[in-house]
Amino acid sequence: MHGELTPGAALTLRGVGNQFGVSMTPAREAVRRLVAEGALTLSSSGRVSTPELSQDRIEELAALRALLEPELAARALPRAHLALIDRLQTINAGIAEVVSRKDAVGYIRTNLEFHRTLYLRAQAPAMLAMIETVWLQLGPTMRALYGRLGRTEPPKHHHDILAALKAGDEPSLRLSVRTDVTQGLRLLVA
Amino acid sequence: MHGELTPGAALTLRGVGNQFGVSMTPAREAVRRLVAEGALTLSSSGRVSTPELSQDRIEELAALRALLEPELAARALPRAHLALIDRLQTINAGIAEVVSRKDAVGYIRTNLEFHRTLYLRAQAPAMLAMIETVWLQLGPTMRALYGRLGRTEPPKHHHDILAALKAGDEPSLRLSVRTDVTQGLRLLVA
DNA sequence: GCCGGGCTTTTGTGATCACATTTGCCTCAT
DNA sequence: ATGAGGCAAATGTGATCACAAAAGCCCGGC
Secondary structure, three states, rough: OOOOOOOOEEEEEEHHHHOOOOHHHHHHHHHHHHOOOOOOOOOOOOOEEEOOHHHHHHHHHHHHHHHHHHHHHHHHHHHHOOOHHHHHHHHHHHHHHHHHOOOHHHHHHHHHHHHHHHHHHOOHEEEHHHHHHHHHHHHHHHHHHHHHHOOOOOOOHHHHHHHHHHHHHHHHHHHHHHHHHHHHHHHHOO | OOOOOOOEEEEEEEHHHHOOOOOOOHHHHHHHHHOOOOEEEOOOOOOOOOOOOOHHHHHHHHHHHHHHHHHHHHHHHHOOOHHHHHHHHHOOOOHHHHOOOOOOOHHHHHHHHHHHHHHHOOOHHHHHHEEEHHHHHHHHHHHHHHHHOOOOOOOOHHHHHHHHHHHOOOOHHHHHHHHHHHHHHHHHHH
């Protein structure tokens, strides 16, 4: 999810097992579970690797984010008190730091943490799980793309999101979340 | 997905294995995969059963259907030619039959087939996969609820969906899909 | 120099096993 | 009759193994 693996990276059951000090059986279970969620792809011969997403697939996953995340944000809005907004601001400040370190994994992790922290307030576990599987599918690709174009600025739409939260303005919140999500991926496929 | 299992039904690895003539290992893999998709729930002791959804959870899953399915229908619309509409009408006619037989599983299966046939035309595999996991999660619950109130009439909104498809009217299509989806589940929780 | 065939290694699959935990039942005491 | 305690059966877990298929590699031929 955080882009620690690049697209197309191959995994082996024995390798994963050794890496975590377990035998093949639990490694296999974990890997196949990630396959079921779309986080890993299964070749016809049973080999497992991180997905190399086509442009169409990236756009489709971006559309899913654009559909689900504004809804989650809107549901979180009535419950978003000051303590939450403060926490979001703290997380957002952390993004500047990881950006300065050119830490792609840290950037993705912190950015997703910002979104997840907000959506947790929506009290919608099924929706949150669903959007997290989308993030999972995009992980390696986001890493490859962010890494390639060496992000230098923090996500500027987070500021709009925080403003809309403070104002309690739902339409504006939906819009700023949507643009934050699509903007991030728009420049990736371009 | 089709409601062959009622909510809360317990599964055992050895049981599933015997049922399909395999050992515990593949049974375990399959079961854990379904757990990952939310189709089955894992108790704290590792026992597996079909989920008994709370009313909140049902409403959340219904909201997901209401969010995703109109989008899929809208994306299918430009590609929905007469052959497809004919096929949908055939499927829809089949619903009348299973309803008359009071066959809850057949009803759910045919209803979902109607929706899936339409959404397949959207050329959006990730979205389709996502909505299918929602259906999967709702399967046992839909069965329990449809069975309880013994459905006697075919889903009347399918007619509106077909009309909107023929007219090429996207707003009307989105609306009729949305009401078909929410209506079906609305009367369930009431 | 390059490509193809064959061999070795790697890898996934499914089965089986020992073990710890849990479940469910049965019995007995109150 | 009821509840608690204990015992036996059932269940999930993780490890290991044999096997088949796939992948990678090396060598030889053109």
